[in-house]
Amino acid sequence: xxxxxxxxxxxxxxxxxxxxxxxxxxxxxxxxxxxxxxxxxxxxxxxxxxxxxxxxxxxxxxxxxxxxxxxxxxxxxxxxxxxxxxxxxxxxxxxxxxxxxxxxxxxxxxxxxxxxxxxxxxxxxxxxxxxxxxxxxxxxxxxxxxxxxxxxxxxxxxxxxxxxxxxxxxxxxxxxxxxxxxxxxxxxxxxxxxxxxxxxxxxxxxxxxxxxx
Amino acid sequence: xxxxxxxxxxxxxxxxxxxxxxxxxxxxxxxxxxxxxxxxxxxxxxxxxxxxxxxxxxxxxxxxxxxxxxxxxxxxxxxxxxxxxxxxxxxxxxxxxxxxxxxxxxxxxxxxxxxxxxxxxxxxxxxxxxxxxxxxxxxxxxxxxxxxxxxxxxxxxxxxxxxxxxxxxxxxxxxxxxxxxxxxxxxxxxxxxxxxxxxxxxxxxxxxxxxxxxxxxxxxxxxxxxxxxxxxxxxxxxxxxxxxxxxxxxxxxxxxxxxxxxxxxxxxxxxxxxxxxxxxxxxxxxxxxxxxxxxxxxxxxxxxxxxxxxxxxxxxxxxxxx
Numbered sequence: 001x002x003x004x005x006x007x008x009x010x011x012x013x014x015x016x017x018x019x020x021x022x023x024x025x026x027x028x029x030x031x032x033x034x035x036x037x038x039x040x041x042x043x044x045x046x047x048x049x050x051x052x053x054x055x056x057x058x059x060x061x062x063x064x065x066x067x068x069x070x071x072x073x074x075x076x077x078x079x080x081x082x083x084x085x086x087x088x089x090x091x092x093x094x095x096x097x098x099x100x101x102x103x104x105x106x107x108x109x110x111x112x113x114x115x116x117x118x119x120x121x122x123x124x125x126x127x128x129x130x131x132x133x134x135x136x137x138x139x140x141x142x143x144x145x146x147x148x149x150x151x152x153x154x155x156x157x158x159x160x161x162x163x164x165x166x167x168x169x170x171x172x173x174x175x176x177x178x179x180x181x182x183x184x185x186x187x188x189x190x191x192x193x194x195x196x197x198x199x200x201x202x203x204x205x206x207x208x209x210x211x212x213x
Numbered sequence: 214x215x216x217x218x219x220x221x222x223x224x225x226x227x228x229x230x231x232x233x234x235x236x237x238x239x240x241x242x243x244x245x246x247x248x249x250x251x252x253x254x255x256x257x258x259x260x261x262x263x264x265x266x267x268x269x270x271x272x273x274x275x276x277x278x279x280x281x282x283x284x285x286x287x288x289x290x291x292x293x294x295x296x297x298x299x300x301x302x303x304x305x306x307x308x309x310x311x312x313x314x315x316x317x318x319x320x321x322x323x324x325x326x327x328x329x330x331x332x333x334x335x336x337x338x339x340x341x342x343x344x345x346x347x348x349x350x351x352x353x354x355x356x357x358x359x360x361x362x363x364x365x366x367x368x369x370x371x372x373x374x375x376x377x378x379x380x381x382x383x384x385x386x387x388x389x390x391x392x393x394x395x396x397x398x399x400x401x402x403x404x405x406x407x408x409x410x411x412x413x414x415x416x417x418x419x420x421x422x423x424x425x426x427x428x429x430x431x432x433x434x435x436x437x438x439x440x441x442x443x444x445x446x447x448x449x450x451x452x453x454x455x456x457x458x459x460x461x462x463x464x465x466x467x468x469x470x471x472x473x474x475x476x477x478x479x480x481x482x483x484x485x486x487x488x489x490x491x492x493x494x495x496x497x498x499x500x501x502x503x504x505x506x507x508x509x510x511x512x513x514x515x516x517x518x519x520x521x522x523x524x525x526x527x528x529x530x531x532x533x534x535x
Contacts, residue, residue: 037295037307038291038292038296038504038505039306039359041502102508102509107497111497114492114494115494115495115496117495169495170304171304171357171476171495172300172304172405173304173399173404174404175404
């Protein structure tokens with residue numbers, strides 16, 4: 001695995017952070033310029049939703065990219081990317097709770113129960129919450145690496161719920177949500193292949209050891 | 214000898230100081246962004262001004278006012294022409310304006326077919342002279358939960374129906390949009406909707422004085438994005454009933470198929486009357502966001518036209534016939 005000197009990783013973090021914040025800045029800037037069109041709340045909802053899914057997929061592509069390219073240092077950016085997915089997801093949720101429903105709890109509960117796309121979206125966000133809360137060094141230590149890793153597999157389910165949320169919400173023309181779905185399927189397929197390969201290697205190692213003893 | 218328990222944390226998982234410091238910065242930055250976004254929201258709330266200049270289209274003359282018009286303030290030309298559904302061009306509400314710019318509305322004919330005494334084909338310029346053009350400022354309620362006030366220019370559909378002279382057996386009117394995949398990009402794909410777009414009305418709905426064929430917006434020729442050269446407007450029904458770029462009007466004795474009903478029958482019925490009591494599987498229909506307003510407002514039965522059209526549906530269960 002290729003390593004990048006620590007100072008470069010640190011140097012890269014700031015620009016990466018700024019780039020990740022870009023969509024939020026563009027949205028805010030457009031808001032101030034009055035460039036969000038006839039229905040600004042609709043644009044804010046869609047933009048934050050799209051970036052949540054995009055960041056989830058980018059986060060999920062870190063491991064495959066690292067394996068394929070051998071650039072081990074990529075892992076150092078994974079947490080930031082994951083937190084950005086949570087950040088945009090939370091903005092998306094705030095937009096719904098505040099700008100769309102105006103804190104009407106009764107109406108929101110009705111929505112969550114009745115409308116499956118809302119149920120899926122809420123699930124996707126709720127699954128990200130424990131991951132964001134346990135993203136600290138202390139949390140990893142308290143949980144222990146193995147358990148922490150197991151917990152953080154929830155991201156697969158969060159991303160899947162996010163794609164389902166998108167599929168269920170469009171009225172017609174599934175091309176856009178299915179594109180996200182296809183990328184997610186590819187990223188998950190990579191993990192399944194890795195898992196199968198690891199099991200085969202482990203078994204053949206065990207067999208070899210059995211022969212030798 | 215001290216035997217240390219091996220750490221179950223891989224060294225790659227330990228956060229260096231720079232990371233958690235940057236995480237704090239991240240949280241601060243995130244909070245700042247949220248704050249800015251919210252401030253932006255409030256700014257917009259105060260600056261959603263409707264008067265935006267646009268390059269004018271051809272003016273229509275001799276437009277008469279109508280007692281059916283609402284006194285509510287119409288949305289701006291800019292908003293009406295830049296935020297609407299026209300799936301033949303795009304499923305995005307902001308794109309159809311640009312994509313429909315070069316749509317050809319001349320030459321244009323409308324076929325009158327089905328149960329009529331004499332089927333014929335009318336030229337659009339003949340249709341424009343069928344009846345005096347009226348300004349009809351109507352509320353427009355989209356099934357997606359947003360609404361506008363639109364100053365249409367048009368004439369009652371009943372004028373065209375009388376001219377078509379339907380047979381007594383005609384109970385419904387079916388409408389069809391042009392099929393022009395060379396001009397309408399989404400018509401090249403079956404993944405979007407089943408083309409061409411079709412809609413229908415019961416004969417009494419079609420003859421109702423509120424029902425118009427629109428040919429203009431404000432005092433101009435109807436912009437392409439709003440369904441030029443000829444579109445249907447039924448203000449007590451959800452917007453998707455307002456079929457655009459009509460090329461065929463036929464009279465039938467049975468309920469004609471409608472595009473969205475074919476697509477999702479549990480979501481869209483034939484009638485599609487605005488009904489705040491009938492929940493849509495995707496959206497609550499109790500409230501709507503008037504474009505240009507911040508808070509939602511309650512949706513009115515038949516979009517506020519209950520006095521005029523309520524009598525059409527007295528014997529109909531509106532929960533079942535949505």
